[in-house]
Amino acid sequence: MFYIHCPYCDEYRDEEEFAPKGQAHIARPEDPESCSDDQWGAYLFFRDNPRGIHHELWVHAIGCRKFFNITRNSASYEILETYRMGEQPRFSAEHPEGKPAEQGAAVNVADEAGMVAGQEGVKA
Amino acid sequence: MSDITYGKVATFNTHPDASIPKESPLSVAYNTGSVPAATSGSGVLFKEQAFLGHLILRGGAIVLDEAVRKVLGISLPGQPLGLSLDESGERSVQWLSPDEWLVIVPGGEELDVEQRLRDALGDAHYAIVDVSGGQTLVSLEGEKVRELLMKSTNYDVHPSNFPVGKAVSVVFGKSSLVLRRPGEERYELVLRRSFADYLYRWILDAGAEYGIGVQR
Numbered sequence: 001m002f003y004i005h006c007p008y009c010d011e012y013r014d015e016e017e018f019a020p021k022g023q024a025h026i027a028r029p030e031d032p033e034s035c036s037d038d039q040w041g042a043y044l045f046f047r048d049n050p051r052g053i054h055h056e057l058w059v060h061a062i063g064c065r066k067f068f069n070i071t072r073n074s075a076s077y078e079i080l081e082t083y084r085m086g087e088q089p090r091f092s093a094e095h096p097e098g099k100p101a102e103q104g105a106a107v108n109v110a111d112e113a114g115m116v117a118g119q120e121g122v123k124a
Numbered sequence: 125m126s127d128i129t130y131g132k133v134a135t136f137n138t139h140p141d142a143s144i145p146k147e148s149p150l151s152v153a154y155n156t157g158s159v160p161a162a163t164s165g166s167g168v169l170f171k172e173q174a175f176l177g178h179l180i181l182r183g184g185a186i187v188l189d190e191a192v193r194k195v196l197g198i199s200l201p202g203q204p205l206g207l208s209l210d211e212s213g214e215r216s217v218q219w220l221s222p223d224e225w226l227v228i229v230p231g232g233e234e235l236d237v238e239q240r241l242r243d244a245l246g247d248a249h250y251a252i253v254d255v256s257g258g259q260t261l262v263s264l265e266g267e268k269v270r271e272l273l274m275k276s277t278n279y280d281v282h283p284s285n286f287p288v289g290k291a292v293s294v295v296f297g298k299s300s301l302v303l304r305r306p307g308e309e310r311y312e313l314v315l316r317r318s319f320a321d322y323l324y325r326w327i328l329d330a331g332a333e334y335g336i337g338v339q340r
């Protein structure tokens with residue numbers, strides 16, 4: 001048993017409340033009609049299985065029921081960070097010690113502003 | 125209170141005539157299970173608040189906050205896992221997820237509240253669903269309630285982590301429910317209809333050593 005930080009509930013919750021949903025940051029091809037079978041097959045079926053740092057999609061199934069991302073080390077099982085949908089990870093295979101704080105902070109501020117704008121709800 | 129159509133959404137009274145019988149989700153448990161009476165030595169008092177109005181609000185926080193303030197006089201909980209009550213304690217708004225809130229009002233008010241919210245929200249992008257028939261509210265009071273919760277859920281219910289005004293959706297006895305703390309000595313559970321019978325039996329079993337009593 002271990003605890004996972006839910007970025008939406010903003011607290012550590014029991015592992016039992018979460019469910020893993022596979023690899024994160026898989027972008028759907030913008031124009032599926034013009035994809036080759038290889039490209040579409042790769043998008044649909046092929047997933048990375050790295051030893052080391054891996055970005056995963058998880059869902060807080062019993063709490064807020066939101067999807068979010070986890071950067072996890074598949075060798076040591078260490079969870080390096082959890083972050084909301086639409087945000088970029090601070091830790092990655094290229095930056096195993098984390099990106100420089102300034103860069104990371106700048107990215108987060110931009111995302112936060114975007115989220116607030118999106119949350120306000122448009123009065124059509 | 126009559127049926128009104130808002131754009132493509134028709135609202136209607138789900139219980140138009142008081143003579144139509146209705147059963148709380150716990151009726152099966154009451155009729156087929158045991159109902160231990162409350163005594164002066166009961167460390168836990170179980171009391172169902174049956175037939176309240178439960179509404180799910182979805183949409184942007186700022187737009188919904190304005191409407192809820194206008195209709196109920198309560199502001200939407202600003203922080204995750206927040207629970208706000210009005211002065212009488214009978215009406216509450218609870219954070220469920222970043223774009224979802226649970227409103228609980230006294231039974232019979234739900235259609236009126238829903239229609240007033242729809243009037244206040246106008247053309248905003250939102251959804252309101254009446255889920256009154258799908259769940260029920262149970263209050264637990266007494267000095268042993270926290271002990272009972274500690275046996276049943278893996279969530280940390282110590283006052284330092286679970287103060288008054290917090291509400292969480294958690295694993296509870298292999299099922300799940302919403303756990304709320306509206307007052308210092310009072311905890312509330314929102315049970316889904318299909319799990320109510322099972323959870324009732326779980327709570328009675330867990331509370332047996334504290335002399336749990338059921339008040340009907």
